[in-house]
Amino acid sequence: MPGKMTQDEVNAFLDSRPGWIALTTMSADGFPHSVPIGYFRVGGDIYIGCRAGTQKLKNIDRNPKVSLMLEAGSTMQDIKGVCIQGEADVILDPARQLPLLRGVHAPPRHSRRSAPGGGSAGLGLHPHRAQEGNLLGLREGLAMNIVDRADESYFQAWRAFGRCAAGGAVRESSGLLCVSSGLPVAFMNLAFVTRPLSAPEDQIASAMAFFDSRREPFIVRIREGLDRASEAACERLGMPYSDTVPGMASTSMSVPAPPAGLDIRLVDSGPALHDFRAVISAGYGIPLAMVEAFVTADLTRAPEVESYVGYLNGLPAASSTLVFGGRVAGIHNVATVPELRKRGLGEAMTWHCIGRGLTCGCDIAALQSSEMGQPIYERMGFRTVSPYRTFHRPGV
Numbered sequence: 409m410p411g412k413m414t415q416d417e418v419n420a421f422l423d424s425r426p427g428w429i430a431l432t433t434m435s436a437d438g439f440p441h442s443v444p445i446g447y448f449r450v451g452g453d454i455y456i457g458c459r460a461g462t463q464k465l466k467n468i469d470r471n472p473k474v475s476l477m478l479e480a481g482s483t484m485q486d487i488k489g490v491c492i493q494g495e496a497d498v499i500l501d502p503a504r505q506l507p508l509l510r511g512v513h514a515p516p517r518h519s520r521r522s523a524p525g526g527g528s529a530g531l532g533l534h535p536h537r538a539q540e541g542n543l544l545g546l547r548e549g550l551a552m553n554i555v556d557r558a559d560e561s562y563f564q565a566w567r568a569f570g571r572c573a574a575g576g577a578v579r580e581s582s583g584l585l586c587v588s589s590g591l592p593v594a595f596m597n598l599a600f601v602t603r604p605l606s607a608p609e610d611q612i613a614s615a616m617a618f619f620d621s622r623r624e625p626f627i628v629r630i631r632e633g634l635d636r637a638s639e640a641a642c643e644r645l646g647m648p649y650s651d652t653v654p655g656m657a658s659t660s661m662s663v664p665a666p667p668a669g670l671d672i673r674l675v676d677s678g679p680a681l682h683d684f685r686a687v688i689s690a691g692y693g694i695p696l697a698m699v700e701a702f703v704t705a706d707l708t709r710a711p712e713v714e715s716y717v718g719y720l721n722g723l724p725a726a727s728s729t730l731v732f733g734g735r736v737a738g739i740h741n742v743a744t745v746p747e748l749r750k751r752g753l754g755e756a757m758t759w760h761c762i763g764r765g766l767t768c769g770c771d772i773a774a775l776q777s778s779e780m781g782q783p784i785y786e787r788m789g790f791r792t793v794s795p796y797r798t799f800h801r802p803g804v
Contacts, residue, residue: 418490422447425659425771426480428554429456433467433474433496441467446554446659446735446772462556468496558657558774558794559631561738563600564712565731572707574700579618584611586618586626591698594625594800601630601638608641616645616801625801631655632795642799655794656785657774663763666718666756670725675715677705683724684717691727691743703741714764715741718757720748728757730764737765739775755784 413421428444435441443464445456456476468474472495479489566587570576575590583603589596599615612628619626628642632652639649666672675684685703689696707713712733718726725748731738739761744754762773776796777785 413488413490421480421488421490422478424480425661427478428659430477431456431464431474432477433464434471435463435467436470444554446557472496554657554772555631555793557734557736557772558655559602561731561733561736561774562655562776562794562796563602564733565729565738565740566598566600568707568710568713568731569702572704572710572713573702574704576702577622582606582611584615586615588619588622588624588626589702590622590624591701592624593694593698594627596702597624597626599626599628601628601635604635605638605641608635608638609644612638612641612645612647616647628799629653629796630799632797639797639799647799647801649797650800651798653796653798654777654782654792655774655796656777656782656790657772657793658762658785658788658790659772660789661762661766661771661773663759663766666760667720667752669721670753670756671719671722672716672757672760673719675708675717677708680717681705681708683719684715684727687717687724687727687745688741688743690745716757716760718753718760720751720753726753726757728754728761730761732765732768732770735770735772737762737768737770737773739773742775742781754781755788758785758788 425447429447430442431445432440432442441463447456474494474496476492476494477489479487481487481489563585567578567580567585570578570587570589573589573591575588577586577588577590579586583601583605585598585600585602587598587600591597597619599612599619605611615626615628627650628638628647630638630642643649673680675681681703685696685699688694688703689699703715708715713729713731715729716727717724718728720726724745726744727741728739728743729741731740739758742754742758744751744757758775765773773790775785775790777790777792782792
């Protein structure tokens with residue numbers, strides 16, 4: 409077992425982000441309540457937090473004494489970790505949250521954020537004891553729980569996609585986000601339950617009316633365990649469960665070099681946009697006309713979105729899209745043309761998004777995986793944090 413770490417070694421260990429810090433609070437029944445939390449270090453501080461109203465904040469309101477633990481390694485020879493005990497303060501004042509949200513990293517190239525997202529809360533942790541590494545003092549901080557952050561990244565991306573699609577529309581109210589692409593394809597028109605609904609059957613029915621008025625098939629997605637009443641409402645309204653999409657996240661932000669001969673370029677307009685659409689069409693097997701209606705020039709100008717084309721020996725071969733928000737690198741549209749698969753191009757396009765997110769201050773990456781892609785993303789360090797249950801209308 410390695411000896412006690414120095415302060416510099418502790419800082420380097422934290423900056424390596426070997427995983428998520430585990431925050432433990434005490435429940436009302438006296439049992440510990442532990443959750444994984446994303447984090448980032450700024451000088452002598454670590455910033456963490458969550459959404460307002462969560463169980464961990466209720467626990468802290470009753471008892472501010474908490475602990476944090478970060479560990480890495482798989483054998484007695486290389487295992488190491490840091491454990492901190494202290495007291496936490498809840499930060500609800502937006503004036504105190506905003507500087508933390510902006511952070512110390514350069515913002516994304518289009519960042520215009522002027523206020524924190526609604527429903528957020530920060531945790532200020534003041535340590536009493538630190539073991540195995542004398543972890544630096546923890547002071548006021550803010551970041552969202554990693555599951556909530558991955559959720560919001562997913563929703564933010566689809567808001568942008570719906571807003572920029574040629575025939576798209578976005579409607580959001582009271583925990584229900586409806587995104588229409590304007591296309592007659594169910595998986596491109598989504599109703600997201602973003603929090604437990606107050607009137608699930610009425611609200612799901614309103615989503616059905618919205619999409620029916622647009623003559624579009626659609627699906628409902630609900631994070632597993634978020635709102636069982638809404639799941640039951642879908643079933644009663646004739647929308648049975650069909651499948652689960654793995655929502656995955658990673659704090660592994662060390663980016664390898666791309667394969668030899670792969671040139672990754674930012675999509676702005678003109679030839680690059682044409683090539684990006686062609687790769688998406690071939691990679692996903694979607695008619696080009698549909699891709700052109702969904703991936704518009706407006707999307708390339710969206711402040712929170714960047715898309716990329718990977719050229720292999722001068723030919724368009726792979727694609728990816730990065731959506732910035734809440735220090736999360738949201739990754740979408742990863743595709744490779746069929747004749748160039750199994751060369752690591754999709755993985756390289758994903759790493760490119762992670763690297764770009766890292767330079768802009770992101771501390772986690774999030775994506776929704778296909779069954780084929782899941783083993784690849786797991787090898788890259790992604791883990792399923794938000795399984796999204798899908799409900800559909802048969803025959804529509």
